[in-house]
Amino acid sequence: xxxxxxxxxxxxxxxxxxxxxxxxxxxxxxxxxxxxxxxxxxxxxxxxxxxxxxxxxxxxxxxxxxxxxxxxxxxxxxxxxxxxxxxxxxxxxxxxxxxxxxxxxxxxxxxxxxxxxxxxxxxxxxxxxxxxxxxxxxxxxxxxxxxxxxxxxxxxxxxxxxxxxxxxxxxxxxxxxxxxxxxxxxxxxxxxxxxxxxxxxxxxxxxxxxxxxxxxxxxxxxxxxxxxxxxxxxxxxxxxxxxxxxxxxxxxxxxxxxxxxxxxxxxxxxxxxxxxxxxxxxxxxxxxxxxxxxxxxxxxxxxxxxxxxxxxxxxxxxxxxxxxxxxxxxxxxxxxxxxxxxxxxxxxxxxxxxxxxxxxxxxxxxxxxxxxxxxxxxxxxxxxxxxxxxxxxxxxxxxxxxxxxxxxxxxxxxxxxxxxxxxxxxxxxxxxxxxxxxxxxxxxxxxxxxxxxxxxxxxxxxxxxxxxxxxxxxxxxxxxxxxxxxxxxxxxxxx
Numbered sequence: 001x002x003x004x005x006x007x008x009x010x011x012x013x014x015x016x017x018x019x020x021x022x023x024x025x026x027x028x029x030x031x032x033x034x035x036x037x038x039x040x041x042x043x044x045x046x047x048x049x050x051x052x053x054x055x056x057x058x059x060x061x062x063x064x065x066x067x068x069x070x071x072x073x074x075x076x077x078x079x080x081x082x083x084x085x086x087x088x089x090x091x092x093x094x095x096x097x098x099x100x101x102x103x104x105x106x107x108x109x110x111x112x113x114x115x116x117x118x119x120x121x122x123x124x125x126x127x128x129x130x131x132x133x134x135x136x137x138x139x140x141x142x143x144x145x146x147x148x149x150x151x152x153x154x155x156x157x158x159x160x161x162x163x164x165x166x167x168x169x170x171x172x173x174x175x176x177x178x179x180x181x182x183x184x185x186x187x188x189x190x191x192x193x194x195x196x197x198x199x200x201x202x203x204x205x206x207x208x209x210x211x212x213x214x215x216x217x218x219x220x221x222x223x224x225x226x227x228x229x230x231x232x233x234x235x236x237x238x239x240x241x242x243x244x245x246x247x248x249x250x251x252x253x254x255x256x257x258x259x260x261x262x263x264x265x266x267x268x269x270x271x272x273x274x275x276x277x278x279x280x281x282x283x284x285x286x287x288x289x290x291x292x293x294x295x296x297x298x299x300x301x302x303x304x305x306x307x308x309x310x311x312x313x314x315x316x317x318x319x320x321x322x323x324x325x326x327x328x329x330x331x332x333x334x335x336x337x338x339x340x341x342x343x344x345x346x347x348x349x350x351x352x353x354x355x356x357x358x359x360x361x362x363x364x365x366x367x368x369x370x371x372x373x374x375x376x377x378x379x380x381x382x383x384x385x386x387x388x389x390x391x392x393x394x395x396x397x398x399x400x401x402x403x404x405x406x407x408x409x410x411x412x413x414x415x416x417x418x419x420x421x422x423x424x425x426x427x428x429x430x431x432x433x434x435x436x437x438x439x440x441x442x443x444x445x446x447x448x449x450x451x452x453x454x455x456x457x458x459x460x461x462x463x464x465x466x467x468x469x470x471x472x473x474x475x476x477x478x479x480x481x482x483x484x485x486x487x488x489x490x491x492x493x494x495x
Contacts, residue, residue: 121241122134133170153175166361195248197209211235214233294389295361297330324426330384452483
């Protein structure tokens with residue numbers, strides 16, 4: 001009996017405890033959790049409650065990018081190029097020791113041989129009529145270019161636009177109704193967006209890799225192009241992927257894969273793609289006969305250091321301190337002044353002169369862009385017209401003839417358009433040497449490409465016409481001044 005009572009009392013106590021616990025829990029549920037400590041750091045995000053359910057079938061829990069890849073992969077192509085290259089002959093046949101024993105029986109051995117060289121890469125169809133975008137370095141110097149589609153059809157391609165400074169080229173194949181990728185507005189791409197790199201690495205066939213956008217507006221450490229404003233991704237890109245597609249979850253073209261940063265030459269987690277807005281510039285050029293028109297800012301500047309930022313009243317280093325403005329150029333017409341700090345172009349932060357030029361390069365010629373500047377510690381906005389660099393004066397490229405003091409030199413009038421093309425100071429003026437024939441009078445005189453002919457016998461030379469007029473018919477000693485890498489060099493020559 002006592003055992004039963006003891007068991008009953010134990011059970012009763014458990015019931016009472018459960019009842020009390022339920023009451024306490026009910027009260028807690030009504031009152032909610034205790035107020036958080038005001039001094040305690042708030043969490044970055046509160047996770048939503050997770051509901052656990054048993055899936056009805058595997059389709060509920062099976063996620064795949066396969067439907068997306070089936071839709072976009074056919075628009076990515078393989079590109080094969082061929083070109084004939086010169087290879088050196090056997091130098092042994094010209095060796096005096098060899099000829100001492102064998103004479104001239106091998107004297108007719110050719111010293112130069114031609115050999116076919118093949119290379120491969122990738123490309124992206126951007127229009128149904130057969131317009132294909134790839135990298136300039138994929139097709140550079142090629143004698144023949146072949147495009148192989150996803151369905152193994154092969155076409156011979158021709159170049160309709162090519163721009164080394166953008167490292168982009170547009171090819172045309174004779175076909176219609178092809179699958180193609182639409183270009184994304186790359187200004188809307190953000191760090192963390194999911195990406196897929198599609199191409200032909202190592203020539204093994206079409207391959208898809210997946211990653212995220214690691215950075216945008218990234219400048220490279222390579223010399224692949226003058227406009228370096230890349231999308232960085234960790235999607236695996238390897239040799240042969242160049243010119244292939246970087247696409248997003250929406251199936252649009254984020255950019256064209258172009259190079260990787262790697263100490264070994266193979267994928268190391270850092271890959272770069274040319275953004276779609278810059279790709280659009282080369283596609284537009286294909287419709288204009290291949291001529292790429294880039295917006296010209298008409299001003300240059302310098303990087304802002306921490307010390308400069310403090311002296312200018314900026315809250316951080318960044319932007320470009322304008323130090324030269326071309327008279328009558330777009331920046332001048334917009335009202336920019338020397339000493340202004342350019343901080344944004346169309347809402348995008350400008351970190352240095354390179355990013356300023358590259359952001360502008362993603363826009364088409366025509367219309368205006370809004371720039372934000374700091375002047376006298378005050379922020380203001382200006383509208384800069386988007387125009388191409390003018391060729392004023394006309395370049396008048398001339399190969400100086402035999403008998404000329406600098407015969408064998410190709411010279412031209414410097415203009416903003418030529419300065420932009422040669423990546424020189426926009427303020428440069430005068431007559432520039434473009435090329436020198438080896439062994440020519442200009443070569444023997446020590447003239448070099450990139451030199452500016454400043455004066456002859458103290459007579460200023462501002463144009464090719466003036467150069468020819470000063471030299472024409474002159475005999476005797478000539479004192480010539482050359483500007484080389486910012487320094488004036490003098491030389492005396494006898495005609």
